Amino acid sequence: MVTCYHCGEECDKTMLVHHDKNFCCFGCKTVFDILNDHELSYYYDLEKTPGTTPQQHKEKFDFLKNEEIVTKLLEFNENGTQVISLLIPAIHCSSCIWILENLNKLNSAVKTSQVNFPQKKVRITFSSEDMTLQELVMLLARIGYKPYISLDDANKEETNTDRxxxxxxxxxxxxxxxxxxxxxxxxxxxxxxxxxxxxxxxxxxxxxxxxxxxxxxxxxxxxxxxxxxxxxxxxxxxxxxxxxxxxxxxxxxxxxxxxxxxxxxxxxxxxxxxxxxxxxxxxTYAFLSFERDYKSYFPIAVTRLNRVKEAKIIEEQAQVYELKKGNRLLIRNSELIPVDSILIKGNALIDYSFVTGEAEPIAKKSGDQLFAGGRQQAGAIEIEVLKPVEQSYLTQLWSNEVFNKNKESTYESLxxxxxxxxxxxxxxxxxxxxxxxxxxxxxxxxxxxxxxxxxxxxxxxxxxxxxxLGNLLRIFGRNQLYSKDSMVIEQMAHIDTIVFDKTGTLTTSAKNVITYEGIVLTEKEQSLLTSTLRASNHPLSRSLYAILDKSNISTLDDFTEKVGDGITGVCNNHQIKVGSYGFVTSQKERGNLKAQSRTTVHISTNDEYKGCYIFYNEYRNSVQEVFDKLKVTAKIVILSGDHNGEKKHLTHILPEDTTILFNQKPKDKLTYIKKQQEQGRKVLMIGDGLNDAGALAQSNVGISVSENVNIFSPACDGILDAARFQDIPVFLSISxxxxxxxxxxxxxxxxxxxxxxxxxxxxxxxxxxxxxxxxxxxxxxxxxxxxxxxxxxxxxxxxxxx
Structure with missing residues (x-):
């Protein structure tokens, strides 16, 4: 197994040999060259494979051209000197600290830089005459330390520390x-x-x-x-x-x-x-946010299209709060849709998993409505604003009265x-x-x-x-459960009902379990399938490509992709179709198949149906062990926004009397928990995305499971690092x-x-x-x-x- 010298990832798709070192992509090679050319290769001596793979950021930070936005982000701006604090989620080791505190060697316009490791922030002082904020951010992104800048950062208010x-x-x-x-x-x-x-x-x-x-x-x-x-x-x-x-x-x-x-x-x-x-x-842990709202997840600005004379269209960076009904926006690949809107142009493949919990992207056509919080995954699209950001669907998750409820006032302390x-x-x-x-x-x-x-x-x-309780707060924090306050621990001690979200909570987003049902593919068909999947950027295609044999990859004669349906590859007059059942088969065969409730990718070669790959989310380690321990002291409930395609698979790892409910919308989850509380039960809700925000707030204790504790976590009472999921019974027992x-x-x-x-x-x-x-x-x-x-x-x- 060959791993990348810079980031440590497997070189499965491509392998570049440079200076007798292996790299998984041009991005990692470029970062190595940047550090090597500036005599900063000591970065690799501090830690083995300390880097992260840099992504493409072209036009990603165009909003930093807007002086009004830049002014809100800066901490100091006087006499050609600017100071800014940026959240860098990729900070994880001594090499990260060292390189970020030596930015002046990469660009002399940087005067000083100081890392706050617990908060994963870097405070940078730079010359505004020699470098713009956008150029500074792009420099960080190029070396694999892309800052996280949200709408919340541009609207932050000055706070005086209470000493x-x-x-x-x-x-x-x-x-x-x-x-x-x-x-x-x-x-x-x-x-x-x-x-x-x-x-x-x-x-x-x-x-x-x-x-x-x-x-x-x-x-x-x-x-x-x-x-x-x-x-x-x-x-x-x-x-x-x-x-x-x-x-x-x-x-x-x-x-x-x-x-x-x-x-x-x-x-x-x-x-x-x-x-x-x-x-x-x-x-407690001041660097964590337990009171997040939609502003923490939205971009600061988006690209607005303005039509001027002679039908000329110009692009400008507009703040999200300035958007009005009728504005035209350009949403690029992987960008978040900040407002409810209508699709005007382009192929839309929207990932709503962070809002609804549904893992499979949804294809949209021109004229379809798009909701705020979705992420575009198939190139650039043009949309028209239906509602301003304050009235969009995502913000309604915080309009419920449950978010204004003080949990302490409803709980009489011991x-x-x-x-x-x-x-x-x-x-x-x-x-x-x-x-x-x-x-x-x-x-x-x-x-x-x-x-x-x-x-x-x-x-x-x-x-x-x-x-x-103060000692327990610190003990929990050292073990990656960051509690909001001591009242949380008191309430955890009385929990008798535990509600889990499925996607992103019980399952990990990094891996999938994939099985195949159908006629065994020949060696040529497997080679054609792998070669075709390699050309696609669809999430399911990438997941499937990762598990297949890559030894006989060939160059395709033709490749087409129909957004939302599937892909077609041709090589040496052999054709393969990969995608939905309706896409790979004829109309007649389509009618004979029962509606699929599972996430599947179907295969046909030369218009002959072969079979399908079935995707199951891979469950976190020790899930069954966790449930076996929890069922002794609490009732277990699973509420999922996904369809029930994995119900059979899920029941094998759950206790017999577990309640499992699928197709649960955010409001459904909140209502279910409220009914349990009306029956006198003390409810612990464990979820992840925005779709769980209402349920987390309604529950007696709401814990957000996060792959990155510094970024995506809704309003909650505690944030649990996903790596410590197996310790949930221990945390409850210690409480x-x-x-x-x-x-x-x-x-x-x-x-x-x-x-x-x-x-x-x-x-x-x-x-x-x-x-x-x-x-x-x-x-x-x-x-x-x-x-x-x-x-x-x-x-x-x-x-x-x-």
């Missing part, structure tokens, strides 16, 4: 450390030196450090508690705010009255650990649920203990009341969930174990609170005991949750179910 949590965490940490340091003499009862000179100074310094902790660092907890009480809801922030308030007020009174040091160290430590947990919870009971219990105990001491010793009543609220502050409960860890942490919290309450109720809560108990409970919860999540996370590497 308030970091500032609050810094204030709380600084105060906590200093207050602990100032409290050491009190802890160790260093009476001589402490008592004589510095006791009052240290205590007042503690008060000064504590004030910004309460007024600034902890303000979110007070605001949340106030809003909760105003809405008659006892959330977890109510007892936290009450505990912080009591700690601060009692400590301030002790210092003002010179009674003691107070509990400022415990208060600052509590706030610091709470904010640290929130920081872990919020530190922490808030427990905090209601905890808050009421603590307040009842505090009141009963206070009433008791009012009759026994009036002077101790207030001390007991505040002591109970201090020691029973639910710090461990508040820390358990954010630290556990359930994560909830168990939180519950165990609650038990530990109750244990600590029980010990502290014993001291508080009896009036024996000394400052040193509170100073030890409260930080110890917080630290122990952090350590326990961190270690526990680490051990259950290791199961992902072992590919085991807990």
């Amino acid at each position: 308030s949590l970091i500032y609050k965490l810094g204030v709380a940490g600084f105060a906590f450390g200093n207050i602990m340091f100032l409290s050491f003499p009190e802890y160790f009862e260093v009476n001589e030196f402490w008592l004589v000179r510095f006791r009052h100074i240290f205590r007042w310094l503690m008060l000064i450090f504590a004030i910004p902790v309460v007024t600034y660092a902890a303000q979110d907890y007070f605001i949340s508690a106030y809003k909760g009480l105003r809405s008659r809801i006892l959330n977890i922030d109510v007892p936290i705010a009450l505990g912080i308030s009591v700690l601060f007020i009692r400590s301030t009174v002790e210092i003002l009255m010179d009674w003691g040091t107070g509990f400022f160290d415990s208060m600052a430590g509590l706030v610091f650990f709470l904010l640290l947990g929130k920081f872990f919870q919020q530190k 922490t808030n649920n427990i905090s209601k009971r905890f808050t009421i219990t603590v307040l009842v105990i505090a009141l009963i203990a206070t009433l008791y001491w009012l009759f026994i010793d009036f002077t101790l009543a207030l001390q007991v009341f505040t002591a109970v609220l201090i020691v029973a502050c639910p710090c461990a409960i508040a820390l358990a969930a954010p630290f556990t 359930r174990k994560g909830i168990c860890i939180i519950k165990y942490a609650f038990i530990f919290s109750v244990f600590y609170n029980g010990i502290g309450l014993g001291y508080a109720i009896t009036g024996n809560l000394a400052p040193v005991i509170a100073a030890i108990l409260m930080p110890l409970s917080s630290i122990s919860i952090v350590v326990f949750t961190t270690i526990s999540t680490y051990f259950i996370g290791k199961k992902l590497n072992k590919k085991q179910i807990l």
